[in-house]
Every structure is written in structure tokens, then in C-alpha cells.
Amino acid sequence: MVHNTSKTSKVVALAGAALLTLSACGGGETEAEEEDVITVGIAGEVPYSYLNDDGEPEGATVALAEKIFGDMGYEVEAELVDWDNLIPGLNADRFDAISAGMSITPERCDEAAFAEPEIMYTTALVTEDGNPYDVQDLDDVLEAQENGEDITLATLTAGIEAGYATDMGLDYDGVGSADEGIEMVQGGRVDVFALTAISLTEMASDLDDVEVTEPFVQEIDGVKQYGAGSTVFRQDDTDLLDEYNEHLADLKSNDELGDILGEYGFTDAEVPPEDMSAEALCEGDLESLQDIEE
Numbered sequence: 001m002v003h004n005t006s007k008t009s010k011v012v013a014l015a016g017a018a019l020l021t022l023s024a025c026g027g028g029e030t031e032a033e034e035e036d037v038i039t040v041g042i043a044g045e046v047p048y049s050y051l052n053d054d055g056e057p058e059g060a061t062v063a064l065a066e067k068i069f070g071d072m073g074y075e076v077e078a079e080l081v082d083w084d085n086l087i088p089g090l091n092a093d094r095f096d097a098i099s100a101g102m103s104i105t106p107e108r109c110d111e112a113a114f115a116e117p118e119i120m121y122t123t124a125l126v127t128e129d130g131n132p133y134d135v136q137d138l139d140d141v142l143e144a145q146e147n148g149e150d151i152t153l154a155t156l157t158a159g160i161e162a163g164y165a166t167d168m169g170l171d172y173d174g175v176g177s178a179d180e181g182i183e184m185v186q187g188g189r190v191d192v193f194a195l196t197a198i199s200l201t202e203m204a205s206d207l208d209d210v211e212v213t214e215p216f217v218q219e220i221d222g223v224k225q226y227g228a229g230s231t232v233f234r235q236d237d238t239d240l241l242d243e244y245n246e247h248l249a250d251l252k253s254n255d256e257l258g259d260i261l262g263e264y265g266f267t268d269a270e271v272p273p274e275d276m277s278a279e280a281l282c283e284g285d286l287e288s289l290q291d292i293e294e
Contacts, residue, residue, distance in 0.1 A: 038074045040065050040099040041081040041089055047264040048101040060264040065099040068247045087111050098232035109282035113235045116245050117228035117272035122215035124197035126185055126204055129211050137216045141192055142170050152190040154181050161194040164218050185210055198266055215269035226289050228272045
């Protein structure tokens with residue numbers, strides 16, 4: 001379902017600030033083709049999709065939605081939604097797509113259809129300023145621990161980095177929030193905190209007592225732990241998804257995708273290679289992605 005202008009006006013009147021107008025658009029050979037408005041669900045997560053100080057939708061995925069759906073000929077409206085309600089809201093026809101950088105996983109692919117990868121998730125480490133142990137990735141931390149160096153690591157208790165640490169046999173402490181992890185490094189309680197690179201870069205940008213390593217894709221047992229997110233559609237909106245993917249491919253081929261993401265702090269390391277596919281990520285087939293060029 002894609003909202004027509006008159007219906008959307010009623011939704012705005014009822015929902016107030018929860019439904020916010022952007023400039024953009026999209027389409028396909030679905031019901032969307034006959035309408036001029038596409039509504040996307042967004043989540044409040046900087047720098048992906050969030051409300052700015054003026055209460056307007058902003059972020060890398062918002063900008064991408066404006067660009068691609070706009071080129072497809074649609075006006076875009078955004079509805080702020082709790083993360084756990086994004087896919088249920090999509091499938092309940094509350095909005096027409098999800099624009100929040102949602103990770104492509106086999107479990108989610110059973111519930112919805114993902115566009116080709118748009119934002120790649122990389123890892124980084126935050127250390128005391130000067131990086132005393134000269135660690136650039138988790139392999140360096142493991143090597144230091146195995147060599148008997150007194151280096152301590154923290155990750156989010158439920159974070160993907162905790163899984164990496166467990167699989168690699170690292171000693172680490174779990175923390176409840178990213179703020180806590182950085183504060184532990186600042187206070188000398190741990191030497192290294194591992195987290196998603198773009199989040200660490202954003203959080204540490206104004207801090208002068210810590211530094212963040214370059215983003216990296218962690219490798220475990222010879223397999224790079226690739227992860228990426230993209231725009232999400234209902235499974236029966238195949239024509240809309242196909243047209244969206246065509247426009248996304250154009251942005252990738254002319255390097256415009258990186259320019260759009262770069263406005264919000266993303267680096268080339270977060271731009272997925274053209275040969276990374278949603279199909280492989282939906283199947284959990286990381287082995288097939290090992291030869292891609294980053």
C-alpha cells in the first residue's frame with residue numbers, strides 16, 4: 001500500500017510530528033505506480049535516520065531515500081517508529097518501506113524483502129589517546145593477550161563484537177551501553193572498547209583523550225564477518241523493489257552512493273562493494289563474499 005495525498009494529509013493531522021514530510025519519491029509496477037507519495041519508516045539512530053533539532057527527519061538513509069525515491073518520481077514522507085516495530089509496521093501497511101539501515105539477516109529476510117546492500121557495517125576500536133598498545137583490530141588485541149600483555153577489552157554485552165570476541169577466544173568485559181564503554185577507556189578501567197565504526201567515530205568526535213582506529217571487517221577462522229543494511233520492502237512489492245535496486249545500482253556504479261553517505265560521516269569502508277549481494281546475506285552465506293573487493 002502506498003498512501004495517496006489526501007489520505008496522507010489525514011494521517012498527518014492525526015499523528016502530528018510522528019509523520020513528517022520530506023522531498024523525495026519512488027515507484028514500481030505495484031500500487032505505488034499510481035500514487036505520488038511513499039511513506040518510509042525510520043528509526044531514531046544517528047547517523048542513519050533520526051529527527052534533527054528542528055524535529056525534521058535527517059540522516060544517511062533519509063538522504064538516500066530522498067535521492068532514489070525522488071528519482072523514481074515520488075514524494076517521500078517519513079514516520080518515526082520504534083525499531084522493533086519497523087518490520088511489523090511495514091507488513092501491516094503502516095508505511096511502504098523501511099529506511100533505517102536495517103541489517104540484512106536470514107531471519108529478517110523471512111519476513112520482508114531487502115534491497116541490495118547500501119551501508120556496510122564495519123568495526124573500530126577506541127583506545128586512550130596515542131593507542132598505547134598499537135592495536136588496529138581484534139586480532140591485535142588477541143595477539144597482545146596471548147603474549148601476556150595486560151590489555152583489557154570491552155564490548156557491548158549484546159553487541160556483535162561480543163560474539164566476535166567469544167568466537168576468537170578473547171578475554172573481555174561486557175558493558176550495557178556505548179557511553180559506558182567509552183567512559184571505561186577514559187577512566188583507565190579498560191584499554192580497548194570495540195563497537196561499530198561509524199558509531200564510535202560519531203561519539204568520540206569531540207573527545208580529546210581517546211582515539212578511534214580505522215574501520216575494519218573482522219576476520220574469524222579465515223572468514224570475513226561481512227554485514228550490511230539496506231532499504232526494506234514488503235515481500236509482494238517486487239516491482240517496486242526491482243526499480244529501487246536499478247537506481248541504487250546506478251548510484252554505486254558512479255560512486256554517488258559514497259557521496260550521499262559521506263555527508264553523514266560514513267567513509268569508503270562503509271560503502272558495500274558492488275558484488276556484495278542481498279541474496280548472499282539473506283542466506284547467511286559469508287563464504288561466497290570472501291573474494292569481494294572492499
